[in-house]
Every structure is written in C-alpha cells, then in structure tokens.
Amino acid sequence: MPGDLEASELHLLIHSEHEDELMPPPDSNLSLSDDEKKLLDRWIMEGAPYDTHWAFKPLPAEVEVPEGNDRARTPVDHFIHRAAVENGLEPRPDAPRTSWLRRVTFDLTGLPPTLDEIDAFLADESPDAHEKVVERLLGSEAYAERMTSEWLDVARYSDSYGYQQDKDRHVWPWRDWVLESFRDNLPYDDFITWQLAGDLLPDATREQILATTFNRLHPQKVEGGSVPEEFRVEYVSDRLHTFGTAFLGLTLECSRCHDHKYDPISAKEYFEMSSFFANIDEAGLYSFFTPSVPTPTLDLSTPDQEKQLAAADEAIARAGAAVAAAREQAKPAFEAWLENPGSFEWNGLLSHISFDEPKGSQFPDLVRADKPASSGGGNVPIEGVRGKGLRLSGDDAVKLKDVGNFTRHQPFSIGLWVQTPGPLERAVIFRRSKAWTDAASRGYELLLEDGKLSAALVHFDPGNSIRVRSRDPLPVGEWHHVTLTYDGSSRASGLKLHLDGKPLATEVVRDKLTRQITGGGEPNLALGERFRDTGFRDGLVDELHVFDRELTALEVGQLPAGTPVPEALAKASREQAFEYFLSLHPPHVEALDHLEKAREARGKIQDGIPEIMVMQEMDEPRDCHLLERGAYDSRGEKVTAATPEALPPFPEDQPRNRLGLARWLTAPDHPLTARVTVNRYWQMFFGKGIVRTPEDFGSQGRPPSHPELLDWLARDFVAHDWDLHHLIRRIVLSSTYRQGTVTDARSREIDPENIYLARGSTHRLAAEMIRDQALAASGLLVEKFGGPPVRPYDSAMSFKPAKPSGGEGLYRRSVYTHWRQTAPSPVMMTLNASKREVCRVHREVTDSPLQAFVLLNGPQFVEAARVMAAKLIAKHPEAPDAVITEAFRALTTREPVPRETEILRALYDEQLAIFEAEPAKAEELLKTGAAPQAKDLPAPRQAATAVLINAIMNFDEAVSRR
C-alpha cells in the first residue's frame, strides 16, 4: 500500500515476529538486515514505485551521449568519464604505446605483436596510427581464430560426443564455418540467425545449413541401457539453455522444473520455448556399434564427389529406362510363354527352415544342408502349421547361418508363419542387425509395434531409414503368414508387407534412406530376439523362407502353402503372370541387375561423403508437453511454440519455428540480444562485462555498471547493421581502452574491482593465448587456417591419453586442439579454459601452482624456449644483453628497464655457469620437443638462453595483458 506502512503487507511480513509469517522464511537461511528493512519501508513510504526489470525494457531508439570529456576519442569515453567523476575518480592518462599495442593485438588476434609490428607502430607518428593497426588486425585470419576461440565456449564445442563413452564426432567443419564467418565479418544478426535456423531460410545454402550444427553440439549419449527419450529431452533442453545463455543472457534452467522464482518465466513458457528446438528427426542415443552420424545430417561432399554423384544419378536413370524398355520388349515373348509356361517353382530361394526334426539346438536348412540354423535353449518346439513350429522365449534368437546380409540395393523377400500371443507393444519377429538403440537399428527388421507389423531398412534410426507399418494389428492367437518383399530402390514404396499371401495395407512411417544398411557386426538373419530389444516372447513361428529377389504377387500368394502349385499359374491374372514372367525373363533380369549395380555404385560414393549433424525441421512439429518437474516421463499439458510473456510479442508475420524465433530475437528493439552481445564483447576487451554476470541479465544478475553506455553501444551496434568490426572499433579506439593501469592507493580503495574503469584493465591472458604466444614468439607457430583438429604434446598426459600429432600438428594455434569433452587438453584446463560441456560465457581465471608446472616444465614451453634461444643466439652471437632485450620484447612487447636487464643478465650468467660446468645437462635440456636442434651452436649457451627465455615466459607481464 504506497505511502502507508501499517496497511502494507510487505511491511508486516518482513517485520513479523511469527516464524510462519516472517519473510524471508527462516528456513530459507536468508534474512534481511535492519537497514534493508528500513530501505524497503522507505520505498513503501515513497509510493512504492515499481518498474519493469531494466533488461526487459525495449532497447531505446536513441541514447544521449553525455558531454564534457575533452579526452574522449569515441563516445564510449563520455559515459565512462561521467561515471568515474561521479565516483570521485579521475581517469588515468594513456598507457605507453606498447601497452596499447599488446592489448589490442591480443584482444583481437590472441597473439602477441611481432617485433616488426612493434617497431612499425612505434615509428608511425601519423594521427591515425592506431586506426591503421586496428584495421590490420581486423583483416587478419588470426582475428577470426581469436573470435572463434571465444565462440567455441559459448557453443559448448567439442570434438567428441561427451557423457561417458565420449567417442569422437566429426563437427570441425562447423568450427571452420565460424572461422570463415568472422573472417568475412558476417553481420552478427545473420551469425545468430544462420546458427539458429539456417536450414529454414529460403533456398538455404550449404553454409547456412552447416551453421545449424550449433544446436547439435550438446553432449550425446551412447551408454547401454539408457532411455532414449530421456536423453532426447535432455538434448532439446540443452539447445534451449544455450539459446538462453548465449543470446538472451537468461538462465532458463530453473524454469524447467518449476516457475522461475525471480524472473518472469514460467515452466509452461520454458516448454513452449523448448518446443522450437524439438522438431528434428533425432534419436536420444547415438550408435555404439556403428559410426553412423546421428540424424538429421548434412552431406559435406566435395565438388568432385558432386560430379560423381551427378554421373551416378544419370547412370541410374539410364538403367531404370533400360528396365522399362526391357519390360516393354518382353511383351511378345510373354505371349509366347503363356502358350506353354512350363513348371512353377521357387526361384532365388536361399533358405528354408521348416523347424521340423531339430537336431539338438539346430534346425536343418532345407536349401543348404550344411548350414543349419541354431537356436537358444529357451525356444520350444510345438505343433506348427506344417509339422513342427517353434515357441520363442524372447531371450533366445534363432540364428541363420550365412544368409541375409543384403545391402539396400539388393532386392529380397522373407516369409514365415507367425502367431502372436497378444497385441504386443513391441517385439522383434526377425532382424538382421546387431542391436536396437546400441546400433541405431542399422540393418533391416520386422517388428510388432503396438500390435502392428512394422518393417524397416535402416541406416540410422529414425532419421535415415524407410519404414512401413500395417494399418491394422496382427490378429492375436491365430497363425498368419507374413511376407516382406523389397525391390532394392531404397524407397518406402519398394518395401511391402503381405498377410496370408495378400498385400497388406500399410502406411509409410519413414522414407529417407540414403546410406548403407550393412555393417555393425551381425551379418545374419535372426528371429525372435535382439540385443537389448524386446524379444518375441511366447510368439510362434514356422516355415521361414528367404529369397534373394523381390517375389511377385503370384509367388507371395503361394508362399503360405509352402510349394507353388502349377494350377496357380494357370489361374493367375494376366498382370500377375506377366510380372512372374518378367522375373524369369533373362533380358529383364539382366536389366534389373544393371540397375542394382548402378545403385550400388552411387551408394558407394554416397557412403564415402562425410556427414555432419545439423538441424532439419520435420514436416509436422513434434507433440510437445509440459514435463512435470522437468522429468521426461511426466507429461503434462500440451504446449506449442511461443516466446515468454515478459519479452516482446512474437511477430505475427513470422512462422512459429526457429526462423521466426531468430527474427524475433534479432528485431532491432529486442531488449536483450544486442545488450547481451555487446556486453560479451566488452568483457573480451576489459575482462569483465558492463553487466558482470554475462550469463544472467535477470533480476538475480548484477545490474550494469554503466546502463546508458550498454544501451548506447547496443543501439549503435544494431544501427550499424550488427557490424562487429564497428563495435570493436568503438571500444578499442577509445581513451578508456588506452588508459594506463598504474594507479594510486586511493583510487584502488574507492574502486578495488575497477568497475568504473578509471584505470586500464589488467587480466591474465586466456589459456590459448599463453600457449600461442610461446609458439608465435619462438617462430614454431604453424599458421594454417581451419582444418581437422590436432593433438599437441599434452594429449599424451590427458586423462584419456592420445598419441600427439606428429609434425605441424604440434604447433597449430590452440583453437585447433582436439577437444575431448571428458578429458580436455590438460594444459588448457590448468590454464582455466572452459570444459565446454555446457554453454559458458565467462571464464573464471585463478592462479595455481599447477600453472607454474605447465609453463616451467611443459614440453611445449620448454621446446619453444630452446628453439627461440637458438634463433636469438644466431642473430646476436656475442651479445647476451641483445638476446635478453629481444626475448623480453617478443614476450612482453616492451623494452626491459635497466634493472630488469640486470636481473635477467644475472640469471643468464648463473645458468651459463651451471651448463658450462656440466654440458651434459645442457644436452639433456635441448632434447625437449620434436623440433630439430641447432647442433652448430654451443649447447651450454643454448641451454642457458632457453632457461632465460623460459623465465621470461613465466614473468607476470608475459602471461598478462596490462
């Protein structure tokens, strides 16, 4: 009640003496101090003005720039100056030119300036010397590498799937796309839109689709026995959490289980938002037994492969036309054949198991006497349709020998008598595949699903498969004959089911099979059971026939009876007879054979094309529900895609899919997107954001230290078409960025955290920069843009050790280091890199003695020191002080002062004495690393210089950006 304390419930609650009334409740372990209570009371007395949380207010169309700072170089400085002065601080004068050069070079490229770059800049007295440097840096590939390195944390990028097994995954082409986007300065709104919804853009290009891999970089599960739906739900949630943290600066995680306590996001809104990310045909587990890439995927074919595919397509078209022609040309011969059709017998029968006369656990194959089928002990012979049949235990497979390893290009048919004990929810009748989810069902199969017959050929279930399902359930408790026929076309239309010899009405469940169905380690047909799948418990089977061709309708009609009767042929319709005739007619058979070969050839090319996981919207959005307490199996009310009430309304002219979401997100007035983005980039240049909790712009985050500056930067960024270069220029060319770092005790006391930036910011370099600097300064760095990940020396020391790459793989920039999610590079970890399991927008940098071990003893650093030593000695043969100066400049960007040279010279002299007294020690030290040794230079001098350089590498200024 504004203005009236005693009538205000809040006042009463916070001052209550009753435990059950008091707010916050005592069991929350939170309490208000007397001052805090007074402040709330004052707020009530002042009319209790209540306002929308700052971050949810639309971005203002214009932000006024304060005036009165004569040292301002960009508008940024006016805002900073005003706040500093208001807090009794005076901004510091410019830092030495070398400091600025070091800052900007590291911040923009992650590398130190070279000696030439330092000299050129110091010699450049033109007024736009700084601008020239910035343009040079922005135009470099190193800039793209640095920006990418930061984005990989946000995108939780890793080269392996994560979780427990953590197998490698092929996603680096997406990382290369990011590199290229930064190199080409793709406008940031496009950068966002492509990653979220590139696949939905009209006439999407390959790059735009590739960008959506962003949404698939979450950890993925393969552990046996896991519930696929549980993890599919987890993946969708991870996409949303990443979206929330990366673009909205909001932590949506809390709202998954309950309405958010502090921010206006309800659990329902959480699931409405997550449903944007649910509509891809994916599995909850990836395949353990096969290397299939989880669907949906994008083919990354080379231009050469494209050409081969086009040629293969033409060959298939020609072969198809030849089949049609052969069909046409067969008509006269058919008429002749009709006169005297001859005998009617099975053609292409590979195997026939009658289940009669078992020999122990074996059942004779009536076609191949030497290859009986084997059966587990739980299966029991029973009275069958003809002679004996078999009752299946569900835990024991009937395994055929050397039969059934068909490719997707080979026609085949399988028929058998079946009796189901009930309308089973799921049961494996037969299959040729190693496992269900553990192999993503690779192979082919006949199942009962919800009592219906379901046949499929599968590369990766569900996204790369063809599947048809009967419209009606299989009648229970009676024998029926089921035949599956397949024509080798890789189309659902070529996969047919027949019941009791007649075509069965089916619906197409999946119709996208583009890759092989063989492999995985189980090449034979088996009945009644599959690894970790539900077996056909108490199901009955009899009279199994396997053919290596697609049976014609006439034959299928005869299969239940077991032997073709000649009268059937006589009674057959003309069409049926013609089809049967064709199947025997050599020119037609030959044409089909050619078609199969043509498909096979295309399949080979296709299987050789690498794939990458991407987003591909399903035709119909998935049914999405609110999940009670976030649990995958507690479905609540149905939800549809929507954005939260507290944020701007979803644009009416946009589709309710990821593309509409991206349009909503990048609308020019969106309250969060631009603010969150400029804040993250500000953080890259000052160590901390204007909002110091970059992951949380909600009410529990820290408020912005300079709210108007944040708004101004955000508006300016949007107004300049989300041009990152423009934003960066605004920041790095400011006086604020150029300031000196040394300050007095009073200023340090007023502003210990340097919130007001009345002095230059200092922070330790990022993990990647520390390693890359050693490589760059020593000349070992291999500058190569993009490509597969590499493994430096420390791979061997990882928790899951891997052999280091040979050759240039040891010397690439750290952004290219192979990232194994459960055992990332130990050097990067020690230096506080993110683990990249989840989206992280800030790294917590701490100092530990373990870092000293890496820099003092790690082979990458010791090797760089000795290689650099040899170079400098060769350059300055008789002048240790010149070596000191040059090494110091290469690693800190500035000249050493005399006292520093003195200390380092003393160090060098001491070490030289040690190594000269015991040259064997020097030889030993110089063996570190794979780079060739400079045999022509005296070992003790090389070793002493290496120790000197290694010491400088460990000097605070070499690992800092001041």
Next chain:
Amino acid sequence: MNRCTGFDSPLGVDRRQFLSTFGMGLGSIALADLTRAAEPKADPLVSLAHHAPKAKRVIFLFQSGGPSQIDLFDHKPQLIKQHGEQLPDSVRKGQRLTGMSGNQASLPLVGSPFEFKQHGESGAWVSDLLPYTAKVADELCFVKSMYTEAINHGPGVTFMQSGSQLAGRPSIGSWLDYGLGSLNDDLPSFVVMVTKNKGGQPLVSRLWGSGFLPGKHDGVRLRPDKNAVLYLNSPGGVARTDRRKLLDRLRELHEFQLEQTGDPALETRIAQYEMAFNMQKSIPGVTDLSDEPESTFKLYGEDARKPGTFAAHCLLARRLAERDVRFIQLYHPGWDQHDNLPGAIRTQCRETDQPSAALVQDLKARGLLEDTLVIWGGEFGRTNYCQGKLTATNFGRDHHPRCFTMWMAGGGVKPGISHGVTDDFSYNVVDGGVHIHDFHATLLHLLGIDHERLTYKYQGRHFRLTDVHGHVVKDILA
C-alpha cells in the same frame, strides 16, 4: 564470489588463526588470501553453521561400476530359497528396470553363492569374499539402505560425486575446498587417484571437476608415474638447485614489478611460484614409499608396492591424510558385473579387501581415524535377478538403484553398527533409507558444514551440493 568462508565461524576463530593453530605455515593462506584480495566482500548469504567438525578430512574409496550388495553385505536367505524363481511382481511393484535387462523375457532370482557369517561384537554380516573387511567390522558403519535414482553409470557416478545426475555441478571435494579451504601449504587439498589398467566403465575427469566453482577447486589427479602431477618435474638437465636459482631471479623480477605498480596481483604471482617449488618436493615426498617399513606392505598387501594399484593408492591416501590433504578420492573401476559375476567379483575383492581394511586399521593405529572419514561404496547396487542366462555356475546382475550398501568409518560416525533395512529380496529399502542427498548432507555435517548453508551463486541461483534436498542421518553420528 569465490571467497572461502569456511572457518570464519565453525570454531569461533578466523581462518588465519585456524590455520596457524593447526600448524600451517603462512604460505598456505598466502595464495588463497591474496587471490581473494581483489574480490568483493563476503556474500552474507554464504555462511556456515556453527558446529565443530568431527572430521577434518575424507578418504572416499569409490567402487565404480556398482558392487553387488547381495554378494557382499546384504545377506538374503530368502533369495537362496527362491533361487531360479521369477522376480515376483509383489517385490518389483512395477518399477522401471534398466534398458539392458528391462526387455528380458525372464527375470530369475539369484541367491548369493557366497557364504555369509556375522563378524565381530557388532555381528555384522559380511560374505567370505571380504575376509579382511570382516575383521575390522567393528570399526565400520554399514549403511545398507542407500538408494539413488540413476540407473546407469554416467548419471549414477555423477550423482554420487556431485549431487546431480547431470554434468556441470561441482564435485564433493571441490565443494569442500571452496567451503573450507586447504589445510596444508604444499599439497593440493583435493587429490584423486584412479586405479591403473582396470578397464571397466569409463570414468571422466569432470567427476572431480569444480563445475561452476572457480577452476582452482578442481581435484588434482595423482598419476602413477614420475610426473605424479602434470609436468611436476623440471625438464631433463635442470636440477632442483638450478631451478631454485631461476625462481629466485623470477621472484626478483616480480618484486621489482610490485614496487613499480603496487599491484597486489603480483604478490599472488610470487606465492604461486613458491608453492610450485614446494610442491615439487612435497609431492614426491608423498609418492616415494621408500620410507615405509616392511610391516606396511604386510598390512596393505604386496600390491601396495606396485604404483597405480588400489593397494598403493590406499597407502598413498594414508600418507596424504597424514599431511592433511582435505579430500582424497580413490576410484576403483570394475564392479559392473552384468555377466560372469562369480568370477569377476572375486578379482575385485582380492584387489580391494585387504587394502581397504588396512587403511582403516592403519589410520586407527596412527590416531588419524578419529578425524578422518573413510567411505567405501559405489554408485548403485545390483539386481537380485539374473541378467542374461542363469546357469548352475554362472550368472550376472544388472544395475539396481533402489538399494545398495556403503560403509563408513572414523570421522564421527558410529562404529560397529548397521543402518537401514532392505526387504527379503534386497530390492527395496524398507527402513532407514539414505538417499545420495542424505549421504552428502551427512558427510558435510561431519565436516562441520550445514549442507543448506554451503552455497554458491551461479546463474542467479544459490546452488548446493544437496540441491534442495538432503537430511543428515542422525542415527549414524557418533
């Protein structure tokens, strides 16, 4: 944000006093305190309860894979009686099974083929697979009513180690380091050792990770080789005295810089290198067993001489405890006996029984058991029914989250008791259930921490090891 608030209250002394009381040099706090100098004032929301700790340190002998409670501790004659019969629906109550045996058509019960006897004055049931453990039964507190929600190793181990099935939360040791800080000045406060060459279910380094806490609270893995810690050793050709010379000069450079700038970060830098130099000596001091008498190897077994074995790690755990390392985490994989259980469990027991018991005895003999909490257990239990084929001599057991057994010793828990009861089939807990959150709450309690008050604000939320759950199991407190 990441300051340590640990000992401000528990003992009524400040942290600095506490450390000196316990004989720690100034160096121990130098780094920790200096790094905090630049950070904001303590968040009043992070504060610990005012009770004195019973345990100063923890040794967690984690048995990865899920040891079978039915064949080790949870004696069930009923299962022997009904051996081979189907798991009754009245026992299972429609609860979910794992995907590995969940689709099995037949679920026959398996009685343990191992002989059970009662041991010690406490009369604890232990099978003959664990003769050494049986002998120290009176020191142990068996919790037979542990339960979890996880049905698979990845989520299960993550839950046990971090209080959440999902990755990304800090592990127990990281929480303790964050909450209590280090007790010593030249060793990491959270050390991890994984038995070498065990195969089994893969472990991942995030299990000892600091999650959203600052990275310095990560566990440090001791490797069973010359570089016990990543790049601990100076490169070839660099002697310790030579290294000292380099560090002295580096220190001079830093001191000069400090004079010039007054930046306190440089004091941290100096301390960082001094600690590193000390650790180069103290870590080999721990791992070099040459000062151990023969009797040690008699106690722990000959395996303790082989680097990387569980026995060697138990011995190292004692040496680390002697040096006041706060949290010592061992992992011994290989308990995942889906098939061939009778043979495989013997191997596991042979590797772990003697050294686990030896550790308890040894700590007791040295007066360390009193304030060292030793914990033995895995991420879940195993099913009472057979996975795969039950034969006359062979069987397997699948994962079972609804009950399993752990034991604890020392550090303020009651010795010689068994807590909690499972049904006659070792399927569900019927009395005294201890959820993983309860286990964590109890562990923190023993270390002087109220589990509801050890929090860290991340993404706008105050996180706890116990999430929003957990009750201290008062019945097992001494």
